[in-house]
Amino acid sequence: MTVFHLRAAGVSLVLDTRGDAAYITHWGPDLGDLDPPDGLFTPAVPPSSIDVPLRLSLLPSLAEGWSGRPAIESGHGFRTVETHLHEQTAVIRSASPDATQKVVTELELTGQGVLRVRHRFTNRGHDEFVLPNLDVLLPIPAEASELLDFTGLWSHERSPQRAPLRHGIWSRESRHGRPGHDDAFLMVAGTPGFGFRTGRVWAVHLAWSGDKRIWAERSALGCSVLGAGELTAPGEIRLAPGESYETPWLVAVFSDAGLDGLSDRLHPWIRASSHLRKPRPVVLNTWEAVYFNHDLTVLGQLADAAAEVGVERFVLDDGWFTGRRDDRRALGDWFVDDAVWPQGLHPLISRVHAHGMEFGLWVEPEMISPDSRLATAHPDWILDSGPTWRWQRSLDLTRAYDYLLDRLTALLTEYPIAFLKWDHNRDLLTPGVAHRQTRALYRLLAALKQAFPHVEIESCASGGARIDLGILPLVDRFWTSDTNDPLDRQSIQRWTGVLIPPEYLGGHLGAGTAHVTGRTSALGFRLATALFGSAGIEWNLTAASPAEKAGIAAWIAEHKRLRPLLHSGRVVRADSPDPAHLLHGVVAQDRTHAVYALVTLGTPAAALPPPIRFPGLDPDRSYTVRPIGVPPRTMQDAPPPWLAAGGIMLPGRVLTELGLPAPLLTPEQALLLELS
Structure with a gap:
């Protein structure tokens, strides 16, 4: 020894x-x-x-x-x-x-x-x-x-x-x-x-x-x-x-x-050890845009609007399968509803592909609705016997494994699907089965990955309830949270990102009034929050104004330009004496390029905020600092001269140790700064 x-x-x-x-x-x-x-x-x-x-x-x-x-x-x-x-x-x-x-x-x-x-x-x-x-x-x-x-x-x-x-x-x-x-x-x-x-x-x-x-x-x-x-x-x-x-x-x-x-x-x-092989596509997910209103005309128009602003992947969420008109039925019946889709999903997918976008589909294979054909045929496959949760129960993956693999294989074979949003909307309330259920899930995901290596999978569990390094080798994206409210998202993304790199973390631009919280946020704040990470949209763009669409298109173009940096650089976060202020950013590995967000969450503690100090820079290089994106709302008689001038060049040591005078942002605003 x-x-x-x-x-x-x-x-x-x-x-x-x-x-x-x-x-x-x-x-x-x-x-x-x-x-x-x-x-x-x-x-x-x-x-x-x-x-x-x-x-x-x-x-x-x-x-x-x-x-x-x-x-x-x-x-x-x-x-x-x-x-x-x-x-x-x-x-x-x-x-x-x-x-x-x-x-x-x-x-x-x-x-x-x-x-x-x-x-x-x-x-x-x-x-x-x-x-x-x-x-x-x-x-x-x-x-x-x-x-x-x-x-x-x-x-x-x-x-x-x-x-x-x-x-x-x-x-x-x-x-x-x-x-x-x-x-x-x-x-x-x-x-x-x-x-x-x-x-x-x-x-x-x-x-x-x-x-x-x-x-x-x-x-x-x-x-x-x-x-x-x-x-x-x-x-x-x-x-x-x-x-x-x-x-x-x-x-x-x-x-x-x-x-x-x-x-x-x-x-x-x-x-x-990442298996990501291409840049993370900008996504449009249909959930908060249409919910269960699956209509080819409506969704076709949404696909047109998505392509217009530069979306790269169109994901059809819950509501496409047999009898699924609300969240109280049909989970487990993984067949395209011919009453809603008489020609299957082919017409919608063709329209999406005509715009050069990939097509993705929502599934929830680990769950079953008591009101479903599958539950009637196989009641012994139902695990939970207590109260329902979102009107559903857990499906025994060890018994239903072959059925699920066959149904998902059939969908992925019939349709050119590039992405599965894999959801999991309830707790497993049956004692003594979590080990075999989790092992069966890993086995199912691995089998699909082997059979369809081009299909990417997102781990979603009623939002961010399953983000861990056990499932990471089997998925390509995490849905970070069900809220798209940027105020909540700032904290959620900040802390999730301590463990998980940003390219895995889905962050979407939602409607002006958040569906989950009812809070209304400025477009610039929403755009700046969703810029970092695996970016996407969850908003009915057909209802957006021309000015909003132009702003979204410019944001997507900016994200694509910065994507190589955002998805490969060092994530940095500054400590602030005032909890109303956040500063976070991504710095290139060679420290030649960086993007930071100065964020105000609430009312600052002092009339003059502390200087913006940029962590992670090379102290012996000089950097040009310039604002990008939508200018935030401020409450000030005059901005700092460097910002009024459109930017400044200073040594990294000065920017890190001394910093720059901060503008007086109002609550729930973000200033994006690019350094090169």
Whole structure:
């Protein structure tokens, strides 16, 4: 046994395998060359404790003196029997004292400094074994004493919440059968007061789309951990002799440059394995434009209007299949409604293609309506027995798998569909089935991807209730939230983007009065908010004025021009002393080009706002700063001279450290600035 020291991109992972168990003795800043002598990482033995030093193994339990939440509920500890290091991956094999239970732990440190950890448990006994929860735990230092995670509601996802890490456990559990609108999403522990640009932070995310738990614990014994794992019901995981269970990957990231430092590791890592092969097309989705009013003439005119402003993908939302005139029936009957579409979808698709646009279609395969032909034919395929949710129930994917694959294959074969908006509009309220349901979903998506590699899939779960790194390899886009209200979207996109790169995050231009909130917003604010990310429209453009259409066309042209930057650059966010002000942007990897948005969410705290300081620039280059897009509304007797002049050139060091005087934007406005 030995000490493994993995290093990448300013991060060190030190794994001590000397002795009976393997211990992570350091995960954080790079330690440089290291040849630790025996005993270097061994702590003192305090009074009234076990009589040997307490060290947290990869599978901590009561058997080794750890009285916190264990990695696995077991009456014994696990002993390391074999270790192996291949490039940047360490493999640790452990066994129970009687060798009937074996665990293989993989720890990989990627070139971007992202740590991935998972366990594989194998039943080596002669009888069936009921596996309790099996989790991954990582130690964090005492300085990481403040927590950030997230909660939320439908149309208000990724709402941040912060608290000190005190003695005990702060645990977040999801029992939705999906991550949920209140998904903890990313649990961050850091130095007190850490922000987007400052502080040391350690963060974990569980790459899993079903039930899960994620937590932080500080023990009075002196240890602190971040942990996560799939949340299974009692008896849900039953292993016959020789069978194995593999945990989801725990994705862990350290940064000494605040939350933006997490993105600086996560986004390049995600992009390194991205299967996106072309620029993200500008989308028009029909939902808030027509809802269930599926009429060829109406939708044809909408397609004409979409093409006129430069849309590249036209997506037909809910209401196209047999009997679906409202949200109370027909889910599961995935046949084109010949009463509404006597010639099928071909006439609409031909019109869309004639304009050079791709065609996309909404589906919700994991759900079934009690009022449907499928429910009548296969009542045993219905999972939920409690209250309906949006007048629907969950469909057992393990039983309906072949039917769903056949129906979706038939649709994708008959029609030239380039995109599926894959929705999931209710929680799974049946205990003990979330594991197999999630695995079946992954298998179904993978089968469709293999059969139709040209078809892109969007993960939508009544908005943003299923955004995670488990499903990401199987989809091409996330629907970030069901709200298109730009005021709410500013926060939702800001926090979702800590983990997910912007090219995956759908953000749409909605109507002047938001359908979800009823709030009315200026066109310029809506355009500036939807510019960043995978841009689209969810608005009945046939009702837009000529001036509005001209503004939208100019916005789409601007987005297409900036798209190579927006979808490949570094995402940066400034910390502001005034919560009414936000500044975020994207900076090219070579720092020659950048776009920023200065946003006012509400009434500023002072008559003169703080200067605009631009993070992420090269201090030794000079930049031209110029406004782009729709000029925001201001309340000022005179603008700052640099803005009145149409721009300015200054060194990056000045723009970052000193900044530029800010204009006096009224609430719910955004100023877009391009730097080159």
